[in-house]
Amino acid sequence: MAEDVVLDVEDLSVSFVSPQGIVPAAREVSFEVRRGETLAMVGESGSGKSVTSLAILRLTPPAPQCRIEGRVRLRAGDRRVHDLLALPEARMRELRGSAAAMVFQEPMTSLNPVHKIGDQIAEAVRFHSALSKRGALDRAAELLDLVGIPDVRRRMSSYPHQLSGGMRQRVMIAIALSCEPVLLIADEPTTALDVTIQAQILELLHDLQQRTQMALLFITHNLGVVAEIADRVIVMYAGRVVEEAAVLPLFKRPLMPYTQGLLRSVPRLDLAGRRCDELAAIPGNVPDPLALPPGCSFAPRCAHRVPELCDGRVPLLEGAGAQHFVRCARWASLAEGAPP
Amino acid sequence: MTSPVGAIDGPPAKPALTSRWDSPALRRFRRHRLAVFGAVTILVLTLACIVGPFLLPFTDTFIDIRQRFAPPLSGAHVLGTDQLGRDMLARLLMAGRISLAVGFAAMAISMVIGVCVGLVAGYYGGAIGAVLMRFVDAMLCFPSIFLLLAVSAFIHPGVETIILLIAFTAWMEVARIVEAQIKALRERDFAVAAEALGASDARVMIRELLPNAIAPIVVAATLNVAHAILAESYISFLGYGIQPPTPSWGNMLDNAQGYLTSAPWLAMLPGAMITLAVTSFNFIGDGLRDALDPRTDAR
Amino acid sequence: MGSFLARRVGQAGVLLLIVSIIGFSILHLAPGGPLSQFAATGDMTQEDLDRVARQMGLDRPLPVQYAEWLWRLLQGDWGVSYRDKQPVLRVIGSHLGATLELMLSSTLLAMMIGCWIGVLGAIRRYSVFDTLATVGAMIALSIPTFWFGLVVIYVFSVGLGWLPAGNRYTIGDGSWSDRLHHLIGPCIVLALVSTAVWSRYMRSSMLDVINQDYIRTARSKGIPERRILFQHAVRNALLPMITIAGLHLPTLLSGALVTETVFTWPGMGRLFLDSIGYRDYPTVMGILMFTAMLVLLGSLLADLLYGVADPRIRTA
Numbered sequence: 001m002a003e004d005v006v007l008d009v010e011d012l013s014v015s016f017v018s019p020q021g022i023v024p025a026a027r028e029v030s031f032e033v034r035r036g037e038t039l040a041m042v043g044e045s046g047s048g049k050s051v052t053s054l055a056i057l058r059l060t061p062p063a064p065q066c067r068i069e070g071r072v073r074l075r076a077g078d079r080r081v082h083d084l085l086a087l088p089e090a091r092m093r094e095l096r097g098s099a100a101a102m103v104f105q106e107p108m109t110s111l112n113p114v115h116k117i118g119d120q121i122a123e124a125v126r127f128h129s130a131l132s133k134r135g136a137l138d139r140a141a142e143l144l145d146l147v148g149i150p151d152v153r154r155r156m157s158s159y160p161h162q163l164s165g166g167m168r169q170r171v172m173i174a175i176a177l178s179c180e181p182v183l184l185i186a187d188e189p190t191t192a193l194d195v196t197i198q199a200q201i202l203e204l205l206h207d208l209q210q211r212t213q214m215a216l217l218f219i220t221h222n223l224g225v226v227a228e229i230a231d232r233v234i235v236m237y238a239g240r241v242v243e244e245a246a247v248l249p250l251f252k253r254p255l256m257p258y259t260q261g262l263l264r265s266v267p268r269l270d271l272a273g274r275r276c277d278e279l280a281a282i283p284g285n286v287p288d289p290l291a292l293p294p295g296c297s298f299a300p301r302c303a304h305r306v307p308e309l310c311d312g313r314v315p316l317l318e319g320a321g322a323q324h325f326v327r328c329a330r331w332a333s334l335a336e337g338a339p340p
Numbered sequence: 341m342t343s344p345v346g347a348i349d350g351p352p353a354k355p356a357l358t359s360r361w362d363s364p365a366l367r368r369f370r371r372h373r374l375a376v377f378g379a380v381t382i383l384v385l386t387l388a389c390i391v392g393p394f395l396l397p398f399t400d401t402f403i404d405i406r407q408r409f410a411p412p413l414s415g416a417h418v419l420g421t422d423q424l425g426r427d428m429l430a431r432l433l434m435a436g437r438i439s440l441a442v443g444f445a446a447m448a449i450s451m452v453i454g455v456c457v458g459l460v461a462g463y464y465g466g467a468i469g470a471v472l473m474r475f476v477d478a479m480l481c482f483p484s485i486f487l488l489l490a491v492s493a494f495i496h497p498g499v500e501t502i503i504l505l506i507a508f509t510a511w512m513e514v515a516r517i518v519e520a521q522i523k524a525l526r527e528r529d530f531a532v533a534a535e536a537l538g539a540s541d542a543r544v545m546i547r548e549l550l551p552n553a554i555a556p557i558v559v560a561a562t563l564n565v566a567h568a569i570l571a572e573s574y575i576s577f578l579g580y581g582i583q584p585p586t587p588s589w590g591n592m593l594d595n596a597q598g599y600l601t602s603a604p605w606l607a608m609l610p611g612a613m614i615t616l617a618v619t620s621f622n623f624i625g626d627g628l629r630d631a632l633d634p635r636t637d638a639r
Numbered sequence: 640m641g642s643f644l645a646r647r648v649g650q651a652g653v654l655l656l657i658v659s660i661i662g663f664s665i666l667h668l669a670p671g672g673p674l675s676q677f678a679a680t681g682d683m684t685q686e687d688l689d690r691v692a693r694q695m696g697l698d699r700p701l702p703v704q705y706a707e708w709l710w711r712l713l714q715g716d717w718g719v720s721y722r723d724k725q726p727v728l729r730v731i732g733s734h735l736g737a738t739l740e741l742m743l744s745s746t747l748l749a750m751m752i753g754c755w756i757g758v759l760g761a762i763r764r765y766s767v768f769d770t771l772a773t774v775g776a777m778i779a780l781s782i783p784t785f786w787f788g789l790v791v792i793y794v795f796s797v798g799l800g801w802l803p804a805g806n807r808y809t810i811g812d813g814s815w816s817d818r819l820h821h822l823i824g825p826c827i828v829l830a831l832v833s834t835a836v837w838s839r840y841m842r843s844s845m846l847d848v849i850n851q852d853y854i855r856t857a858r859s860k861g862i863p864e865r866r867i868l869f870q871h872a873v874r875n876a877l878l879p880m881i882t883i884a885g886l887h888l889p890t891l892l893s894g895a896l897v898t899e900t901v902f903t904w905p906g907m908g909r910l911f912l913d914s915i916g917y918r919d920y921p922t923v924m925g926i927l928m929f930t931a932m933l934v935l936l937g938s939l940l941a942d943l944l945y946g947v948a949d950p951r952i953r954t955a
Contacts, residue, residue, distance in 0.1 A: 611786030
């Protein structure tokens with residue numbers, strides 16, 4: 001694990017036990033996030049991105065229901081490396097909320113309705129520091145100020161329902177940042193918000209990251225947001241990483257047909273002259289996790305599928321240039337534009 | 341999609357199975373072991389109460405003074421005798437006829453009232469609905485035993501009156517359930533479509549809306565039988581329900597308290613029968629609730 | 640909160656009006672109406688009856704009678720008990736204490752045990768404990784209260800001799816310990832059904848809460864599981880229980896009547912039964928109206944308490 005790597009995920013697999021069988025939600029996911037870096041994880045609903053993020057902090061349902069395999073290492077603020085999946089629960093709890101914190105998608109339901117905002121922030125502070133109750137509350141007020149909430153004194157004793165969605169998400173961010181984490185996982189933090197508020201929250205996150213140099217794992221399905229905030233991107237499909245690249249190369253030269261499809265489905269101002277039907281959704285649906293195709297998971301929806309190449313076995317995640325990886329049996333021939 | 345459970349939403353439902361006896365609802369009911377136990381118990385109990393008295397050597401009214409207070413499992417009387425030397429088993433079975441009949445009949449009547457009130461209130465809404473539902477609320481303010489006793493104390497009830505009385509104190513919950521269902525259903529396309537086609541109000545209510553609300557109604561009906569059996573036993577125990585010599589599980593207990601020291605089986609047996617029957621109906625109700633609610637399949 | 644309060648009190652007022660109409664109807668629906676107890680004694684002639692009817696104003700139109708009856712009811716004039724020759728309200732008042740003592744103590748017991756069972760059942764869902772608690776609650780809801788009372792008397796009074804078989808205290812004694820000793824049996828009996836009810840509702844409320852997003856947020860903050868459970872989950876899960884307490888009141892009153900009968904507990908339920916036996920019509924009607932009003936008041940109180948306990952309503 002290189003010195004500036006904060007989070008190192010290796011072959012992380014998460015599966016759920018259901019009456020219908022074992023449902024693989026994430027399969028052999030590997031990636032790294034470095035200090036001060038923003039890694040965006042992109043994919044449709046059900047691609048396994050949320051599950052992966054929850055599994056990193058071991059916030060998925062407990063053991064018999066849910067199985068986690070692989071290795072997740074976190075370099076805490078004191079430079080010590082922790083093997084998260086092997087830690088006893090008590091040690092894991094100490095890291096949660098202090099070294100690594102999380103912001104969730106639904107600001108409307110993610111705060112406890114019966115506790116005051118100030119108390120909810122102070123609670124996190126209290127359990128990870130030696131501060132007194134008074135001190136924790138002072139710190140909470142500081143944090144509210146930091147995330148740009150006006151009239152801090154009044155807001156400290158407000159209840160969540162008295163705040164707008166954007167405000168609540170700021171509070172969530174304040175809670176997450178309360179112990180100056182080295183890693184922040186943001187799971188679709190702007191999806192539930194209005195576009196203007198979205199932009200403000202993104203800016204806030206970006207600002208805070210610049211200031212604290214924390215690593216940011218940003219999960220989203222919105223490619224517009226990715227372009228704005230990410231340094232590197234991993235694309236998830238049916239529980240697997242299918243492409244990984246720095247943000248510019250990915251947008252300029254996506255190699256995986258799925259990524260190409262995703263990009264084509266985003267309206268773009270610079271291509272406003274294009275015909276409408278070119279703004280196409282990818283045909284078909286995400287495959288049933290209980291009946292995944294034996295080969296490439298995307299093959300059934302792929303326009304470039306060649307049965308002999310794509311249906312036999314799962315393609316490997318191959319290197320395709322500097323820091324660019326792709327999981328497609330045909331990426332090379334497709335990139336050349338030549339017939340197979 | 342943030343919730344891990346949401347992320348693994350199962351595959352699309354498989355096409356419905358053809359055989360009635362293999363429907364998902366029935367499968368879920370059979371998997372509910374307590375409900376199956378309840379159903380079997382009620383079946384056996386009902387059969388025993390209907391057929392049993394014909395097979396026994398004693399009738400429930402046969403008085404044998406020499407055999408007073410014979411304990412259970414001593415001689416000819418399997419479950420012993422009471423203070424008049426009457427066979428307990430025969431009396432329990434005859435009492436079961438009355439108690440079960442009261443339970444089913446009161447349920448039927450209360451369901452009719454409850455469904456009608458709920459349908460009208462839910463369908464018309466507005467002032468009619470408000471008045472009906474406030475009436476339901478007001479009725480629910482009276483504790484049922486107080487209401488039952490107050491009325492039955494002044495009219496010297498027979499079995500039929502008891503049934504009516506219990507029904508009149510037990511329809512409100514059903515009305516609430518039906519009203520809520522109908523209110524939600526009537527906004528849906530099929531109801532609007534039927535109305536647009538000029539179907540009469542009664543037709544829309546009964547042919548279009550009611551069948552879609554049947555699941556909670558069936559559950560409520562089952563639980564209502566349990567409630568009615570309990571209610572009968574309460575007022576009979578207190579002496580204002582079914583009057584002796586007609587036996588019911590409740591009034592068999594009426595005199596039993598005095599013999600608690602000398603002949604405890606007089607109190608224990610009828611009480612056990614009530615508990616068994618009521619528990620069974622409650623189990624069935626619980627099983628039906630799970631079986632008729634497709635969401636529980638995922639568990 | 641202010642508008643919520645006003646609305647809720649208004650609703651209760653309307654409900655009280657309907658409750659009084661139902662009560663008045665029962666009074667007049669009984670064969671012979673309010674005169675039935677005179678007719679039943681048989682030593683009054685038809686002339687006497689007519690005279691009494693005129694005296695009582697029964698020859699006037701029903702709406703007028705109702706208005707007068709309601710007016711007297713609201714003024715606290717609930718008639719005079721035939722049995723005690725005392726105002727009905729005073730008779731009820733003298734029995735209310737015993738009933739409240741029984742209801743409050745058993746509710747306290749049921750809440751503590753029931754909520755615990757519910758919380759444990761929810762966090763260990765489908766465990767052996769949860770299954771047993773579920774089945775146990777279903778059976779407890781099915782046991783007739785009077786029979787359970789008899790069983791308790793048979794086992795603990797007749798068999799083991801630990802508990803007195805009835806009454807509120809030993810004549811001539813009246814000490815706290817003696818009263819407490821007498822309270823144990825009826826309290827347990829009345830608490831059985833309530834415990835089952837509380838445990839069922841608490842379990843489902845708790846299951847709702849532990850799947851909420853804010854519980855996951857609490858976990859992500861890294862605070863101990865125990866604190867998540869009590870500070871975050873139970874705190875929220877208890878809120879709907881306030882409403883349940885109000886809804887459960889009629890059942891509790893019915894149970895109290897039966898329990899009081901079995902344990903010869905000198906409360907309102909026992910008074911009600913005795914009054915029926917004596918055909919003490921004003922007392923019977925008085926208690927019926929009183930219980931209905933108590934239920935009404937209880938659900939109003941529960942709603943107001945909910946409003947105070949839930950910041951979403953309190954600060955609205």
